[in-house]
Amino acid sequence: MNNRILSVEKKTSNRFLNMYDLHYENKVGGRGLYHLASRAKDIEGLKMNTRKNNPDGVIVYSIYGEKHDRMVLVRQYRFSIDDYVYELPAGLVDEGETYAQAGTRELKEETGLDFSPLTVDEMYHKPFFTTIGMTDESCATVYGYATGSVSGEGLEDNEQLEVVLADRTEVARILKEENVSMNCGYLMMHFLHHTDEDPFYFLKPGPLQGE
Secondary structure (H helix, E strand, O other): OOOEEEEEEEOOOOOOOEEEEEEEEOOOOOEEEEEEEEOOOOHHHOHHHHOOOOOOEEEEEEEEOOOOOEEEEEEEEEOOOOEEEEEOOEEEOOOOOOHHHHHHHHHHHHHOOEEEEOOOOHHHHOOEEOOOOOEOOEEEEEEEEEEOOOOOOOOOOOOOEEEEEEOHHHHHHHHHHOOEOHHHHHHHHHHHOOOOOOOOHHHOOOHHHOO
């Protein structure tokens, strides 16, 4: 016998995030209640029902500077921890947008910078689940180069953030000393070890892809 969901109840009706109660039976016959947060507006839209992993959001990994020696980060206040955390620029994907279009728009809104996205293998672009133990949210990642001047003109009233163009020394300090989101932290580790010629070395096809 496998775990199975018996029924689902929608508990909230919010614009960006909703709570659902899942009544389930586990593999040994015990019954319980599981709480799920989702971007879905209704039960039919939950990924358990659509069986499609369409991204809710997009994360932007962008490199800045003529020498490709700085990484674009945001130091943002988050209510969930009542503190600041370092993240990559990110946001929700609007209906009809491609990953690249959403990433370009979000980077402009959050930082004022222009974005030139790279075309990469789908295995690097595809949406991954963020915190699967508590939500069905998934995000795609876009990669590319940022240019222009930093500006906060596109920020919403409740967005409190600072744009940080971090070199390797600052990235190392942040990893050691600051609050960092997980996806941002792993890409910061890549940035620490990139070559000056190619900061996106890790996106190249590998031996299992025919090279």
